Amino acid sequence: MFNRVEEFVKDVRELASEDDLAEAIGAVTKDLGFRYFALAHHVDVRRSSSAIRIHNYPAGWAEWFDLQRLGAIDPVHRASNLTSVGFTWSKLPEMLALTPADRRVLDLARKEGIGEGFTVPAHVPGEAHGSCSFACATGERIAGEHLPLLQLVGAYAFEAARRMQRMRVSEAPIQLTDRQRECVMWAARGKSDWEIGQVLGVSEATVGEHLRHAYERYGVGKRTLVAVHALFDGTIGFLDVLRP
Amino acid sequence: MLRVESGFSASPRERTLRAMFEDRKSVFVDLLKWDVPVLDGRFELDQFDNEAATYIIIADEAGDHLGSARLLPTDRPHILSSLFPDLCASPPPAGPGVLEITRFCLSRRQKAAERLKTRNELVSALVWYALDAGIRTYTGVAETAWLQQILAFGWDCRPLGLPMRCECGTIGALAIEITGGTPALLAANHIWQPVRDPATRVPQAA
Numbered sequence: 001m002f003n004r005v006e007e008f009v010k011d012v013r014e015l016a017s018e019d020d021l022a023e024a025i026g027a028v029t030k031d032l033g034f035r036y037f038a039l040a041h042h043v044d045v046r047r048s049s050s051a052i053r054i055h056n057y058p059a060g061w062a063e064w065f066d067l068q069r070l071g072a073i074d075p076v077h078r079a080s081n082l083t084s085v086g087f088t089w090s091k092l093p094e095m096l097a098l099t100p101a102d103r104r105v106l107d108l109a110r111k112e113g114i115g116e117g118f119t120v121p122a123h124v125p126g127e128a129h130g131s132c133s134f135a136c137a138t139g140e141r142i143a144g145e146h147l148p149l150l151q152l153v154g155a156y157a158f159e160a161a162r163r164m165q166r167m168r169v170s171e172a173p174i175q176l177t178d179r180q181r182e183c184v185m186w187a188a189r190g191k192s193d194w195e196i197g198q199v200l201g202v203s204e205a206t207v208g209e210h211l212r213h214a215y216e217r218y219g220v221g222k223r224t225l226v227a228v229h230a231l232f233d234g235t236i237g238f239l240d241v242l243r244p
Numbered sequence: 245m246l247r248v249e250s251g252f253s254a255s256p257r258e259r260t261l262r263a264m265f266e267d268r269k270s271v272f273v274d275l276l277k278w279d280v281p282v283l284d285g286r287f288e289l290d291q292f293d294n295e296a297a298t299y300i301i302i303a304d305e306a307g308d309h310l311g312s313a314r315l316l317p318t319d320r321p322h323i324l325s326s327l328f329p330d331l332c333a334s335p336p337p338a339g340p341g342v343l344e345i346t347r348f349c350l351s352r353r354q355k356a357a358e359r360l361k362t363r364n365e366l367v368s369a370l371v372w373y374a375l376d377a378g379i380r381t382y383t384g385v386a387e388t389a390w391l392q393q394i395l396a397f398g399w400d401c402r403p404l405g406l407p408m409r410c411e412c413g414t415i416g417a418l419a420i421e422i423t424g425g426t427p428a429l430l431a432a433n434h435i436w437q438p439v440r441d442p443a444t445r446v447p448q449a450a
Contacts, residue, residue: 159396
């Protein structure tokens, strides 16, 4: 079966549209014994027009998912932020403390016909986390012997989608100046403008100015949100914030 | 600052090389828990650190090691052929125009943003070196955890076989084709850093 993956890897390099990519992923998913695939950036796609999402889930399921604004809090997406190699969904309870709401999402998915699945995390430094998932219909057996193949398919599919997104979204990624980034990092650590001014040796007003410019670049109005956005796209790192 | 070192004499006397072998121990033994030999409790060195190896090294102005990779010729025993032949579905590319990238290492002393900059310089230096030395293909064994990042550089990278589990994670074999178009592919992904004035040294070992 490795030659099927080689063929996919070769084909996706030439594809230019998301529809063609969806068709290619759908075909290889089927050949490897799975029914559904879903390739996504882990953000709320209704708010973020540049986020990637390609899938062949049942229509009603995708709509419900969007209405509930589940993009970034879906338990599968959360689990995939914790690891860098593929995992089967039956492992979720070992990876995460599932909340009642998480269990409801998983139950609903089963009722919609989405059974056991396998998710390949896609982490590119400085970019939103993403993943590519493959799922069986409810009640079908997962083709365990094909998981290493799907690991490769998921990685190459995500990179192809990323390349298309880069062509579609012409503007450069949001970039803060070094000073803005430092202010956001300290704000994320819970420091006030005055405290940040003390650390950086500038006035409270200057810190306020830097942060306001950072808000503008992200299009948000609160220091919590600017910190979350900066952590999310890798402008600041979790270690930078959590390091004592 | 880029340095290219050809060959290697048995004792790592010189500062940049010493720091490189120390950082390799810190990354591959202490952090990633690889079961590889350690010399004097400080330096990670194995049987492939010999006169045939080439080192691509990124160092700071003071000569301290920031990142490096070791290139092995593929017309003699190398990592893929001697340690992991099962990772390839068919015989991997080998010969005078093919080098194996091994021990891709970024010093842990850097912050996240600095590490990415060093990573980009090192990847660019590898492409520059291939074009300069007439290398068409790099092969390598990579942890699957890094695959997405390696693909996101934008270069032409294909799998040589299925990923497999080993004691330190899931690993797979890759081949990367280098052509005159590769710098532009890296540039489209904001990876490419033009290489200036590399300090090339003659072989140290007889």
